[in-house]
Amino acid sequence: MIDNLIAIFNLGFFRNAFIAAFIASITCGIIGTYIVSRRIVFISGGITHASFGGIGMGYYFGFDPILGAIIFGIMSALGIEFFTKRADLREDSAIAMLWALGMALGVIFIFLTPGYAPNLMSYLFGNILTVSAEDLIYLIVLTVIIVGFFLTFYRMIIFVSFDEEYALTNNAPVRLFNALLISLVALTIVLNIRVVGIILVMSLLTIPQAIANLFTKRFDIMMIYSILFGFIGSVAGLAFSYVYDIPSGAAIIFCLVVIYAISKMVFLLRRKS
Secondary structure (H helix, E strand, C coil), X not given: CHHHHHHHHXXXXXXXXXXXXXXXXHHHHHHHHHHHHCCCHHHHHHHHHHCHHHHHHHHHHCCCHHHHHHHHHHHHHHHHHHHHHCCCCCHHHHHHXXXXXXXXXXXXXXXXXXXXXXXXXXXXXXXXXXXXXXXXXXXXXXXXXXXXXXXHCHHHHHHHXXXXXXXXXXXXXXXXXXXXXXXXXXXXXXXXXXHXXXXXXXXXXXXXXXXXXXXXXXXXXXXXXXXXXXXXXXXXXXXXXXXXXXXXHHHHHHHHHHHHHHHHHXXXXXXXX
């Protein structure tokens, strides 16, 4: 069995899937740590589903659906930020409204598109085994942007994100950094949707962070652990899907949940002892 698993690395599509899993673990590990620590996971879910409006518009107007999803995702993210901070609208209401609007527009534009209607389920669940070299380039560029941004502005990000009122009194560019960070959240979600689908993106943004949170409370260490656990779960899921011939996305999510369950038991046993 081990020989067979090693042999599949000779297949180009599996090598691409392996690289994509590694890159997705980095981007989702960093951004996921940010959204989990700030308790804005629901926002990421809203952006995820709102981006369907851009996908539908892309198909209808004849441009790349992912480009439409990027534009719509970033606009939705900034819209949530605007409505909750300046328009005095509750955050959950703004998210639900944009969530529903994006899904509705996506369905309407797909329905109006002449010819064969594309399968939106592919965007919900994705298929990491169909990753192309072009997809990898997009993900690598995204990784460089995210890693560079967090390394350059790490202290400011912590300052603005976790003590916003104090940052405002010190004339820190709170609104600018909030807008940049929420835009990076949207970019991470949308570009990973193309590779692994919405369901797996949401899993990579939350489950590895939940595992990491069992072992550390430090933001920087939590990012590293999240990347590590995300990659381990992704590789284990790919191997699991190959051996048992099951969908790779579902297998990765299953492995991540199993890792969390094992880690939780270890955590509880250590605390009792």
